[in-house]
Amino acid sequence: MGLVSSFGFLADFGSSYDFASSRKEVQWLASIFTGIILCVIIYRLMAITSSLLFARYGKLSDKEKIEWNNRGFSTVHAIFAxxxxxxxxxxxxxxxxxxxEELIVHRSSTFSDSVLGISIGYFLTDLALILWYYPALGGIEYILHHGLSLFSIIQSLLSGQAQIYILMVLFTEATTPFVNLRWHLDVSGLKSSKLYVWNGVALFFGWLIARIILFIFIFQHMYNHFDEVKQIFPLGFYSVLTVPATLAVMNVFWFWKIARGMVRTLAKAKAKKHAE
Incomplete structure (x- = not known):
């Protein structure tokens, strides 16, 4: 039984759903396993290089080392995505x-399919680690975020539909390196450094642009192309309407926490400067 056949229930939601060839299924599986393998390799490389280059790494607890390495492949995927x-x-x-000639919501390519497959591999690997070490690597909000991401990306990959919106949301991963650097600086004892302050400011504006303003653009694009959006198979159509909205709410909540953190960091930096 092929990969698409395993998700054959999707075909019941619209006649526009096309079953892919075996060759395409192999490509999907290859890209997913590529994503998983790359995560494992980067995880190992982070452990090796960090132990050689950062003296602080050896003083971390086992759980902190796991999260340090985990955030390494998270950063690489974010930049790639x-x-x-x-x-x-x-x-x-x-x-x-x-x-x-195709509707914009029906467009895909071999390259875009491969990108989605690699991202599925990443989210599967990261979610597995989060669940295995729960709650050390993240709470229920991370499970919800990764679960919704996997659900949406898998649908888009199998159906070849709504990839434009999946890619728009994947672009918001651009803020992840700033989040990870903030954590790395914190556990490295550099929370009072200028780099920590600058990174916090960059995270604030990056989040505002990539996860607040961009989502407004996504919803506007859906509204302007709603006649096309309605042509997505039913499960995908409702997912396009609800998943980005759910992620947007989560982004606003996290943005509020980031803003509070930045204000506190700037206040401490200002107080330290006056003290000097």
């Missing part, structure tokens, strides 16, 4: 209006 999403949406002609 942001760069390729930007390229596919802004630089390629895949989603350019009138560049193809």
């Amino acid at each position: 942001a760069v390729v999403s930007f390229y596919l949406i802004m630089r390629s002609d895949l989603f350019t209006d009138d560049s193809r």
Whole structure:
């Protein structure tokens, strides 16, 4: 039984759903396993290089070392996802209006499929670690975020639909390196450094642009192309309407916490400067 057959229930939600060839299934599986393997390799490399380059790493607890390495492959995936999403949406002609006969919500390519597959591999690996070490690597909000991401990306990969919105949301991973650097600086005892302050400011503005303003643009794009959005198979259609909205609410909540943290950090930095 092929991969698509295992998710055959999706076909019941719309006649536009196309079953992929065996060759395409192999490509999907290859990209997913590539994502998993890359995460494992980067995890190992983080442990080796950090033990050699950072004296502080050896003083971390076992759980902190696991999170340190985990945030390493999280950062690499975030950069990868942001760069390729930007390229596919802004630089390629895949989603350019009138560049193809297909509806914009039905467009996909071998490259975009591979990108989604690699991201599925990442989210599966990260979610497995979060569940295994729960709650050391994150609470229920991380499980919800990763679960919704996997649900949406898998649907989009199997159906070849709504990839433009999946890629837009993947671009918001651009803020993740700032989040991870903030944690790394904290456990390295550099919370009072200028780099920590600058990173906090960059995180605030990066989050505002990538996870607040961009989501407004996503909803506006859906509204402007709603006649096309309605052509997505039913389960995918309702997912496109609800999943980004749920993530947007979570982003606003996290943005509020980031803003509070930045204000506190700037206040401490200002007080320290006056004390000197």
